[in-house]
Amino acid sequence: xxxxxxxxxxxxxxxxxxxxxxxxxxxxxxxxxxxxxxxxxxxxxxxxxxxxxxxxxxxxxxxxxxxxxxxxxxxxxxxxxxxxxxxxxxxxxxxxxxxxxxxxxxxxxxxxxxxxxxxxxxxxxxxxxxxxxxxxxxxxxxxxxxxxxxxxxxxxxxxxxxxxxxxxxxxxxxxxxxxxxxxxxxxxxxxxxxxxxxxxxxxxxxxxxxxxxxxxxxxxxxxxxxxxxxxxxxxxxxxxxxxxxxxxxxxxxx
Amino acid sequence: xxxxxxxxxxxxxxxxxxxxxxxxxxxxxxxxxxxxxxxxxxxxxxxxxxxxxxxxxxxxxxxxxxxxxxxxxxxxxxxxxxxxxxxxxxxxxxxxxxxxxxxxxxxxxxxxxxxxxxxxxxxxxxxxxxxxxxxxxxxxxxxxxxxxxxxxxxxxxxxxxxxxxxxxxxxxxxxxxxxxxxxxxxxxxxxxxxxxxxxxxxxxxxxxxxxxxxxxxxxxxxxxxxxxxxxxxxxxxxxxxxxxxxxxxxxxxxxxxxxxxxxxxxxxxxxxxxxxxxxxxxxxxxxxxxxxxxxxxxxxxxxxx
Numbered sequence: 229x230x231x232x233x234x235x236x237x238x239x240x241x242x243x244x245x246x247x248x249x250x251x252x253x254x255x256x257x258x259x260x261x262x263x264x265x266x267x268x269x270x271x272x273x274x275x276x277x278x279x280x281x282x283x284x285x286x287x288x289x290x291x292x293x294x295x296x297x298x299x300x301x302x303x304x305x306x307x308x309x310x311x312x313x314x315x316x317x318x319x320x321x322x323x324x325x326x327x328x329x330x331x332x333x334x335x336x337x338x339x340x341x342x343x344x345x346x347x348x349x350x351x352x353x354x355x356x357x358x359x360x361x362x363x364x365x366x367x368x369x370x371x372x373x374x375x376x377x378x379x380x381x382x383x384x385x386x387x388x389x390x391x392x393x394x395x396x397x398x399x400x401x402x403x404x405x406x407x408x409x410x411x412x413x414x415x416x417x418x419x420x421x422x423x424x425x426x427x428x429x430x431x432x433x434x435x436x437x438x439x440x441x442x443x444x445x446x447x448x449x450x451x452x453x454x455x456x457x458x459x460x461x462x463x464x465x466x467x468x469x470x471x472x473x474x475x476x477x478x479x480x481x482x
Numbered sequence: 483x484x485x486x487x488x489x490x491x492x493x494x495x496x497x498x499x500x501x502x503x504x505x506x507x508x509x510x511x512x513x514x515x516x517x518x519x520x521x522x523x524x525x526x527x528x529x530x531x532x533x534x535x536x537x538x539x540x541x542x543x544x545x546x547x548x549x550x551x552x553x554x555x556x557x558x559x560x561x562x563x564x565x566x567x568x569x570x571x572x573x574x575x576x577x578x579x580x581x582x583x584x585x586x587x588x589x590x591x592x593x594x595x596x597x598x599x600x601x602x603x604x605x606x607x608x609x610x611x612x613x614x615x616x617x618x619x620x621x622x623x624x625x626x627x628x629x630x631x632x633x634x635x636x637x638x639x640x641x642x643x644x645x646x647x648x649x650x651x652x653x654x655x656x657x658x659x660x661x662x663x664x665x666x667x668x669x670x671x672x673x674x675x676x677x678x679x680x681x682x683x684x685x686x687x688x689x690x691x692x693x694x695x696x697x698x699x700x701x702x703x704x705x706x707x708x709x710x711x712x713x714x715x716x717x718x719x720x721x722x723x724x725x726x727x728x729x730x731x732x733x734x735x736x737x738x739x740x741x742x743x744x745x746x747x748x749x750x751x752x753x754x755x756x757x758x759x760x761x762x763x764x765x766x767x768x769x770x771x772x773x774x775x776x777x778x779x780x781x782x783x784x785x786x787x
Contacts, residue, residue, distance in 0.1 A: 234584040238570070245572035325568045329628060332532050332562045335585045337553070478552055481535060 239347030260362030395469035491540030502690035515681030561629030571614030619650030708750035
């Protein structure tokens with residue numbers, strides 16, 4: 229247990245001192261503020277860009293618009309930045325040869341994988357939920373009294389989807405000695421999820437739904453129980469990814 | 483007692499056979515010089531001892547325990563200094579040693595005591611800068627400190643001096659010499675003067691095999707071939723001397739370089755007598771007559787021929 233805590237601490241120090249945590253956290257805070265503000269002021273902004281004489285009729289913004297911004301920004305910008313920040317998890321250590329000392333000092337190989345996963349998930353958790361909190365507070369402030377359905381479930385789904393991408397990235401980063409390898413591996417995985425959308429039958433199990441059905445959950449168009457299968461697949465992918473990363477790293481020559 | 487025993491070890495990468503049926507052992511308490519040309523398989527052998535590479539065949543035993551690839555318990559006996567040690571650049575030397583100590587499972591107090599002692603030994607105490615700003619020599623010294631942290635029985639150094647300037651090299655060799663007796667050291671290199679300075683045992687690796695191993699004295703004695711250097715005051719004297727029949731009849735090999743002549747023979751005393759009597763007869767006064775010590779360099783060049 230002690231090596232696990234020690235190495236996880238080392239990972240967190242690394243994210244701190246190399247400014248990676250700072251970058252990730254700042255971006256998520258910025259997104260947190262942007263979501264409600266964009267939703268609130270979008271009609272006014274659009275109006276000011278319109279040439280004179282032309283009028284557009286937009287419905288007044290609602291809290292649902294603010295949450296729509298949240299899910300759009302976190303999936304498109306937030307996750308993207310997180311993946312890039314975490315892409316070198318293992319491969320950077322391979323490239324520099326820094327693990328040789330740790331392993332020859334008796335650090336169990338599986339601890340390396342578990343610590344890497346723990347540290348990156350912690351960072352993701354902190355950034356994601358801070359962003360959520362900021363958006364939540366401002367949305368409540370701008371649209372007093374308005375409520376949306378299933379907010380907790382919906383945000384939890386996207387959070388788990390993020391953890392799944394991190395775990396897939398961990399396999400990619402363990403497999404390849406170059407950080408682009410891990411990045412491409414994860415992109416390939418996402419591309420496959422998008423391709424699976426084409427088949428209706430398989431799409432019922434597609435974990436991608438956890439990241440793109442959120443608004444339907446909030447507006448009540450979709451009941452959370454419909455996403456049971458994707459949720460199950462998502463959790464399975466996380467567990468299998470961690471196990472396979474451990475197995476791959478056991479065989480890896482460093 | 484042997485700290486390290488290697489038997490019939492082979493390793494190939496694809497079709498390329500790097501280590502071929504290698505066998506040797508390192509006795510306890512020695513400083514073992516592991517000598518070989520670049521690419522002769524020194525690093526590969528060391529990585530196999532550490533369980534970082536999987537041998538194709540053969541066995542390795544450290545302190546009587548067999549080394550297994552992957553999860554290596556034997557590494558608790560070993561301290562390792564890689565050829566280019568890499569650390570986490572964002573840490574200070576002090577923090578890095580703490581991390582190493584905690585991973586090894588040392589107690590807090592031991593870590594603190596050892597850290598202060600070792601940083602003093604390698605001259606990095608009072609250095610609070612991050613490792614990223616360290617010079618190569620400083621990194622090499624930190625590398626020794628981390629390798630010695632858990633008081634290993636065997637210290638493996640992969641070319642610790644090859645990339646350093648003369649002062650850096652001296653510092654590293656001095657540190658290695660201070661651990662003599664407490665820790666067995668295996669020290670790979672192609673710098674032979676370093677080996678002569680601190681090693682008491684050597685093994686010469688060539689084409690994946692140990693072609694010569696033993697104690698330094700034994701080897702020098704066994705390969706003892708005395709040679710004598712004579713420096714003349716001019717070329718005319720040199721030629722007269724070489725044309726003398728007694729010298730021509732000497733059972734020896736001769737190398738000439740302008741006014742110098744080197745004569746080699748198995749029977750030094752007889753050769754010297756004949757050289758001197760010949761000089762008196764020819765009335766030649768040499769500038770210098772010197773008996774040359776056998777050097778490791780000559781020996782190395784001879785065995786890898």
